Amino acid sequence: MTSSTSFPRAAGDNNPLLSATPINMAALLESAHHPAAGAVVLFSGETRDNSHGRQVAYLEYEAHESMAGRMIAAILEEAKAKWDLKIALACHRTGRVAVGETAVVVITAAAHRREAYAANRYIIDRVKHETPIWKREYFTDGSSEWGGNCDCQKITGDANRHIYETDTN
Amino acid sequence: MTSSTSFPRAAGDNNPLLSATPINMAALLESAHHPAAGAVVLFSGETRDNSHGRQVAYLEYEAHESMAGRMIAAILEEAKAKWDLKIALACHRTGRVAVGETAVVVITAAAHRREAYAANRYIIDRVKHETPIWKREYFTDGSSEWGGNCDCQKITGDANRHIYETDTN
Amino acid sequence: MKVQVYAALKDYFEQEFEIAEPVHSIEELRLLLLQRNPAAEAIMPVCRFAVNDEFVDHRFQLHANDILHIIPPSSGG
Amino acid sequence: MKVQVYAALKDYFEQEFEIAEPVHSIEELRLLLLQRNPAAEAIMPVCRFAVNDEFVDHRFQLHANDILHIIPPSSGG
Numbered sequence: 001m002t003s004s005t006s007f008p009r010a011a012g013d014n015n016p017l018l019s020a021t022p023i024n025m026a027a028l029l030e031s032a033h034h035p036a037a038g039a040v041v042l043f044s045g046e047t048r049d050n051s052h053g054r055q056v057a058y059l060e061y062e063a064h065e066s067m068a069g070r071m072i073a074a075i076l077e078e079a080k081a082k083w084d085l086k087i088a089l090a091c092h093r094t095g096r097v098a099v100g101e102t103a104v105v106v107i108t109a110a111a112h113r114r115e116a117y118a119a120n121r122y123i124i125d126r127v128k129h130e131t132p133i134w135k136r137e138y139f140t141d142g143s144s145e146w147g148g149n150c151d152c153q154k155i156t157g158d159a160n161r162h163i164y165e166t167d168t169n
Numbered sequence: 170m171t172s173s174t175s176f177p178r179a180a181g182d183n184n185p186l187l188s189a190t191p192i193n194m195a196a197l198l199e200s201a202h203h204p205a206a207g208a209v210v211l212f213s214g215e216t217r218d219n220s221h222g223r224q225v226a227y228l229e230y231e232a233h234e235s236m237a238g239r240m241i242a243a244i245l246e247e248a249k250a251k252w253d254l255k256i257a258l259a260c261h262r263t264g265r266v267a268v269g270e271t272a273v274v275v276i277t278a279a280a281h282r283r284e285a286y287a288a289n290r291y292i293i294d295r296v297k298h299e300t301p302i303w304k305r306e307y308f309t310d311g312s313s314e315w316g317g318n319c320d321c322q323k324i325t326g327d328a329n330r331h332i333y334e335t336d337t338n
Numbered sequence: 339m340k341v342q343v344y345a346a347l348k349d350y351f352e353q354e355f356e357i358a359e360p361v362h363s364i365e366e367l368r369l370l371l372l373q374r375n376p377a378a379e380a381i382m383p384v385c386r387f388a389v390n391d392e393f394v395d396h397r398f399q400l401h402a403n404d405i406l407h408i409i410p411p412s413s414g415g
Numbered sequence: 416m417k418v419q420v421y422a423a424l425k426d427y428f429e430q431e432f433e434i435a436e437p438v439h440s441i442e443e444l445r446l447l448l449l450q451r452n453p454a455a456e457a458i459m460p461v462c463r464f465a466v467n468d469e470f471v472d473h474r475f476q477l478h479a480n481d482i483l484h485i486i487p488p489s490s491g492g
Contacts, residue, residue, distance in 0.1 A: 025195075025198055025199075026194075026195030026198065026199070029194055029195065029198060029211070029213075030194070030195070033215060033269040033270075034269065035217065035218040035268050035269050036217060036218060036219070037215060037217065038214060038215055038216070038217040039212065039213070039214060039215070040211075040212070040213040040215060041210065041211070041212050041213075041289075042198070042209075042210070042211040042212075042213075043208065043209070043210050043211075043282065043285075043286075044198075044208070044209040044210075044211075045207065045208060045282070045492045046202060046206060046207055046208070046209060047207070048204065048205060048206065048207040048280065049204040049205060050205065061491070062421060062422055063491075064419075064421055064465075064484055064486065066468055067465060067468045067484070067486075068491075070468065092491055092492075099204050100202040100203065100204050101202075103491075103492060104491065104492045111217065113212065113214070113290075113293065114334060116212075117212075117286065117289075117290055120210075120286075121282075121286055124282065124492060127491060127492060128489060128490075128491050128492035129489055130489060131489055131491055132421065132465075132484070132486045132489060133489060133490070133491030133492075134421060134422035134423075134487065134489065134490045134491070135490045135491065136422070146422050146423040146487075146490065147490055151461075151488060153461055153488070159461060159462070159463045159488070160463065160470065165283060214415045230414070231344060231345055232414075233342075233344055233388075233407055233409065235391055236388060236391045236407065236409075237414075239391065261414055261415075272414075272415060273414065273415045293415065296414060296415060297412065297413075297414050297415035298412055299412060300412055300414055301344065301388075301407070301409045301412060302412060302413070302414030302415075303344060303345035303346075303410065303412065303413045303414065304413045304414065304415075305345070315345050315346040315410075315413065316413055320384075320411060322384055322411070328384060328385070328386045328411070329386065329393065
């Protein structure tokens, strides 16, 4: 993985979109209040201690950072416009993420909760399916493998067409 | 409002279900990690600076505390069982809540994000519609009024039957 | 019988008061309160009643020592 | 032409390498890589190609100075 100290940032916000070090969740949440937002939704994707029946020791994330950062920023901007969000933040970890630690966080703030939830789910679904970020699962037995790929194209026949559980319209 | 220092608590958790003082969001979120939970969703309902076109100065929440606490605990337990949540927390403010401050927080942690989002929305919808908690809106012009009642029964004809946007089954 | 009301109901009744008259059901209590303040008809139909912290319906039979809470529609969150 | 691959693709190719042969399209590049390592057929069909950090389709015309990134299916989050 390319190491980098200057991660891309979303327009008008100071939070990195990718982070090689643990995400400061408290600070991020604290930064997400807005006087016109009655609803703030935070999603934290965290390393589970098991995957497909095997005991997970930790994950390691690799990213094509310049593309991933630019894509996350674009997804946030799109969601902001679509749901009139007051705030939209996201940050994805690279490197080693221990069990119970946050691998990705998404925060959305909107006037009402319907929009905050819908936008939040939209952002995380797209980040997970579309951005060039990959996890390698390290198991407690010492083995490891590339994990949990998006396999939408087995159904859509197109690597750029994904299936999302929620209707995002 | 009855003042009380011993709010009811949910079984097996140390967070108060009602709080007369600002909610420590960072601590609550920090307490919501679980090794078997890959998804944590937090909802924060916050005071907006406007309501029906009027400028809001702050809100004041009143509760029938013993009932509200017991009902919130029951809703959390029901959601936990329904979606196999690893963690379900909620806390609702009483007293004065400034613009941008949290009036109610719900945190759900589940193996996967679908369950964490669905349960979170289910809990906040029920807390808002069903529990004996009321807001009084104080406007910047000095006036105030009881605000934003649940009015589902105008449609259902029954104060105990509510309409939820999401299919909670 | 002790009655406690909340939120917008406080515009119509004292926050806490005693009922000396013999009332045997929620329905009788409701009618008594509307006699005391007919304007409460604006909100009473949408309120729920709780006895000893459990919601009850209008046919619920009351006892002299019951503690009544009258619960306007929720506006939490 | 410089090629960079990620994640599971690194089981089949060096993380970064140069292509000296003249290839004019993504499709030609794809075939060349499968000649070099036929086992990559297991993953190549589900990969996306990016040139200068933009996704491109198989008909995209390549130039000698392009930087190619081959992107396996995402597994973020």
